[in-house]
Amino acid sequence: MGAKVVLVSITRTWSAKQQRALEILIRLKQLYPEAPCTLNYQTPVQLLVATILSAQCTDERVNKVTPALFSRFPDAAALASADLEELESLVRSTGFYRNKAKNIQAACRLIQTEFGAQVPKRMEQLLQLPGVKTANVVLAHAYGINVGVTVDTHVKRLSYRLGLTEHTDPIRIERDLMRLLPQPEWENWSIRLIYHGRAICKAQNPACQACKLAELCPSANLPQLNALTPSVATSSEERRLSPS
Numbered sequence: 001m002g003a004k005v006v007l008v009s010i011t012r013t014w015s016a017k018q019q020r021a022l023e024i025l026i027r028l029k030q031l032y033p034e035a036p037c038t039l040n041y042q043t044p045v046q047l048l049v050a051t052i053l054s055a056q057c058t059d060e061r062v063n064k065v066t067p068a069l070f071s072r073f074p075d076a077a078a079l080a081s082a083d084l085e086e087l088e089s090l091v092r093s094t095g096f097y098r099n100k101a102k103n104i105q106a107a108c109r110l111i112q113t114e115f116g117a118q119v120p121k122r123m124e125q126l127l128q129l130p131g132v133k134t135a136n137v138v139l140a141h142a143y144g145i146n147v148g149v150t151v152d153t154h155v156k157r158l159s160y161r162l163g164l165t166e167h168t169d170p171i172r173i174e175r176d177l178m179r180l181l182p183q184p185e186w187e188n189w190s191i192r193l194i195y196h197g198r199a200i201c202k203a204q205n206p207a208c209q210a211c212k213l214a215e216l217c218p219s220a221n222l223p224q225l226n227a228l229t230p231s232v233a234t235s236s237e238e239r240r241l242s243p244s
């Protein structure tokens with residue numbers, strides 16, 4: 001059977017697709033029962049700062065920088081009044097460090113003056129803070145509030161390969177996933193798909209033979225798998241993830 005026929009038969013109705021998405025989610029939970037946020041933090045402010053630093057940078061690199069940063073400047077008040085040059089030197093290795101340091105300080109000043117020294121809990125307020133691009137992550141992990149599905153490069157690639165979206169634009173992908181998955185699972189989905197993308201379904205040479213999702217995946221073992229791999233780093237969302 002040709003690849004296209006498999007894809008069509010497996011996604012022929014929206015409810016079938018929804019059912020399959022739920023089965024994939026159940027398996028992902030079995031595969032990655034503990035799926036904590038990959039950024040290290042102690043407080044909502046520290047998570048917010050870590051997400052600002054993670055733009056165009058790996059979480060591993062951010063986690064190397066934040067212990068010294070949070071030891072020196074542990075909260076919004078300290079970051080708001082930090083010496084900017086010292087702040088820059090502490091975050092330098094995450095790249096774009098001048099913008100990131102400036103944004104962290106400006107965000108913390110706003111938190112102090114406009115939001116009662118607390119990271120706000122509403123999306124539109126969070127997005128007022130300079131440098132904040134991934135408000136979904138902050139709301140879900142800091143407060144347990146699911147307002148959207150985070151679509152990074154792994155979520156984009158895997159959702160496409162799994163036949164849960166036909167789009168390559170993250171905003172449209174997010175819309176599709178929000179229709180398919182129960183709201184309390186939105187961030188669960190993203191974090192577990194990121195784990196799976198790193199471990200098994202890599203951009204190049206995905207390990208379909210070892211993949212526990214293979215029987216639910218229309219792309220499993222396709223020789224032309226790269227044909228079902230959306231291009232990376234060209235979408236509006238991924239541009240939004242660059243530091244401004």
Ligand code: SF4
Nearest residue numbers: 201208211214217220
């Ligand atoms: S079967 Fe292959 S393409 Fe599908 S999710 Fe698993 S590794 Fe990725």
